[in-house]
Amino acid sequence: MWNDARVVLAKDLAVEWRSHVALRQVLPFVFTVVLLFAFGLDRVLVNDPLVSGDTVPVAYVAPGVFWLAVLFSAVMLVQRSISSELDDGAWDQLRLWGLDPAGVFVGKAAAVALQLLAIEVLLGGVVCVAFGVSVPSSPGAWLLIVTVMVLATIALSAVASCYAALSAGIRVRETLLPVLLLPITVPLLLASVQAWQGALTAETAAGWAWVRVDAVFAVVYVAVGVLAYGALMEE
């Protein structure tokens, strides 16, 4: 399995390296999403003394915007990942070469995860600037942020790869995939946002409680992918 995963991972990264889709399309798109949120929500959300009435601290909004943007990135990346297999029949060849389906899943999910992590790092900077987020100074908060980032990225890549394979044989997959995928990721989104809010508001203990949801999500969907990808590829 691991050898097949390495081969597929290297191929998917080579496809990205030569096409720059993540760099030239996904990244500008999610930056725009974040900026649109910043402009759209600016007057009502921040601790702005000029705004009267109830306001929401930025630490509660920025994580939500960040993880929504990451979710959109994941949808685009996984659409791209499966399209490259389906455009000229390469999906059939993957089956014909006798690759271990679990290896194909791990390789494809890992490629999406690595691209997603790179996007998250850059996106984090943009969110901090756009929303004026104060970067936490405590190592505990940073540990929480990084742990959530890694677990949520693994979980998101795994679940997105599973649903992409599920929709592979369907003509309307481009529109169906987000419809299938987005509702499934609600618990993951909620947990990641809550955990990051904990990190940004110095309530790390509350944040760590949500990490368990990310971890369970990651373990369950990696297991589902490893066990079921063969059936998904053959459907």
Add this chain to the structure above:
Amino acid sequence: MAGVSEHRASISPFAGSVVGVDEREGDLGPAVHMVAVVAVLGTFPALSGLDLTVPRGHVCVLKGPNGAGKTTVLRVAAGLVPALRGTVTVLGSNVRADRRSVRRHLGYLGHATGLYADLSVEQNVRFAVRAAGSGTGQAIDSSLTRLGLDGRLRDLRVAHLSAGQRRRVALASLLAREVPLWLLDEPHAALDPDGRDLLDELVREAVGCGTTVLIASHDTERTARLADSVVHVQGGRAVDTTRVEHGDSDVE
């Protein structure tokens, strides 16, 4: 220029069977054996009780009108379409039971080329060889040379190639993998006259080394020159078989 025979030098026996299933020389049965195969595409019965036997080292051409079931025969043999009923034995193994190991020993060239448009010619062939776990670096080089894909084409993205050149890349992947069974669906499509002649030459060389080739084609005049047998498929059944010997033919 390197030929198929050079690629095969390291394979012994080249026309061998799927490992662990049919290893004794004396037990080598037909490369493809289908008995009363029924296959359905959606609700359409693409094959309705098809029988087919292709001996090892032979070229078998499937001919018939559009929708007769030729492509489905190839896809069933490759395990890409399941047989609803009947038995399918490929290289001595039951396709249903040993699908993964059977697939590793066959090369399939369908209507699509199975290439990645963003990867270069060489990257595509190299990936095919690595993914399938068969073939060598030397085989990659010689197959690219043989298909006229060396030089400046080697590092060109497949997206920039013509349909015929893409077909050549797919053939180079097939050649580099050194498999004992080729399943070719309209292989001459999109190729220029030189490419068609080259493909015929490759098929002859491969068969000379023990490879079995099953071709679905409308170009019966050309493929009949390669064939040991021509099977007429109609309505999802093999309605007759013509055995070709030294340019003469007799209908069985």
